[in-house]
Amino acid sequence: MLKIRQLQKKRQEEEEEAAKSQSPTPTRDSTPVNKNSKVSAAQLRIQKDITELDLPPSIKLTFPQPSSLFEFDLKLIPNSGYYKNGKFQFKCEINSNFPIEPPKIKCLNKIYHPNIDLQGNICLNILREDWSPVLSLNSIFIGLNFLFLEPNPNDPLNKEAANCLVKDKKQFEKNVNNSMKGGYIDGVYYDRVI
């Protein structure tokens, strides 16, 4: 521990040097810090990500519980593409292991989309296998937005929808329109989102 004490002493001397060159500041005695007053590492990161959000106008976030940044809702209204003007609701949950673990995002509407299944699971690579702590909340929301502008039939979760998109784009467009008004496609009822 001698080595560490030497390091500490050296740093203290440097700080005192630096303090001397600046104007003197009044010192007060330190009060002990209460134990549970520290902000968690996950919360630090979420706040940073939220402050740095730069979202397209098609995405709105709402916070049903203002006391927590760990849970919020997302509303997506695409301004072009097949899903133009639909109102899609998502729930976003972040756990205390963020950013090691990605946020969990679910679609709350039952919708006709090649990459979203009827339970609301979303097939977006950066939400699972390609998630990395260097990505941010912003990148996920942009990715989600992209999924509605360019549905990807090569990685389907809803196989029928994906097949239709590959075979007959006109029919797919019709199906999307009908489903968004609330109706049956291939015997499955989809929620009204328009």
Place this chain on the structure above:
Amino acid sequence: MRDHSSVIPLLKTIGPFNEVADDYNYQSAWDRLSTSKILVIGAGGLGCEILKNLALTGFKNIHVIDMDTIDLSNLNRQFLFRHKDIGKSKSEIAANFIKQRIGEDNINIIPFFGKIQDKSIEFYSQFDLVISGLDSIEARRWINATLVNLSSSNNKIIPLIDGGTEGFRGQSRVIIPSFTSCFECTLDLMSQKITYPVCTIANTPRLPEHCIEWAHLIQWNIEFGSTKKFDADIPQHIQWMYETALNRAKIFKIEGVTKQLTLGVCKNIIPAIASTNSIIAASCCNEAFKLLTDSNPYLNNYMSYSGDYSIYTYTFENNKRSNCSVCGSLPKKIYVESYKTLQQFIEDIKDKQEIQIKNPSISSISGPLYMSSPTELQKITKNNLSKKLNKLISNGDEIVITDVNLPISLRLIVYFTSDEKDPELN
């Protein structure tokens, strides 16, 4: 009396690489063995090895924390436990075993059966050194952040030696809070949990794991909805998972779905290798010995070991990350007059030249106080602006300030002064 003949020569000779040769003294180095207080976090695969090594080296004051109980599958490598101990606390049984082996008069070893988060800052500040042998990233982040905070709030430097193993691979590292890189600095380098694309699981399974994940992630919810939560410790749940996955595997002609693999995938189990644990624990305890006695230079600061393709070790210095959210900006103390509202406080902060922020967002442990963006959060939190800061947080609370112009999160510990009245109102 115990035999220390193997340790004494190491301490009596001042080695050619001793970095503090002028101040080094045999007697005080020897005394460190009995005076140093060491905390061992985790009494599992690594923990058993670490406790055994420390006790046999001659350290006399050891605390050990573990929240787990002993399981049958632990017994092949966690050698402080016996079949009769199954179901009992790991830390308590490990401490008892060591005490019996070393002799109760020769060692003071205190177990705690619980979570590390349940202990106070004061508890952690009593130690000279912490060694962790944990499998959880969350717990590692917590102890790392706690020790880094102690280094700034109490000016108390407690080295953290972190060991980790995964199959044939492992690492040991020395973290000197605020001096070297911390655990959070290198979080981006952690290997990810193995996951498979949902679309592959849903439509084009190729591996037995895909079938198990299909049962686990998709079918369970369809079958039982969100009301019944899957629990990998309930045998019936695993049985259902196994059968469902097996049926799917048959349809796609995939072989290899077994009950053991099902359990492994659902619980995300990575097989533990006993010898990897002993190698890494040995390295950790060597570093503890060197750090506490100053007999030799300690590891600077990361050693990785790989035993799966022959044997390879590599030692390097992990750099501190300047924008690390834990050690990049150590919390600074700030004194705030009690009459100040959140709005006034924000204006004060903006006036401070060294901080350089224009539109800050502020939160405390209990959640956001004021968020300047997005609009939705700004609307919810703007009511707080007219409230007094000392009504929103208590004395000694930490607040976090972020701003688009700020590459880091600024952390401040707020202390209120007794000025109750705003002089400008008089």
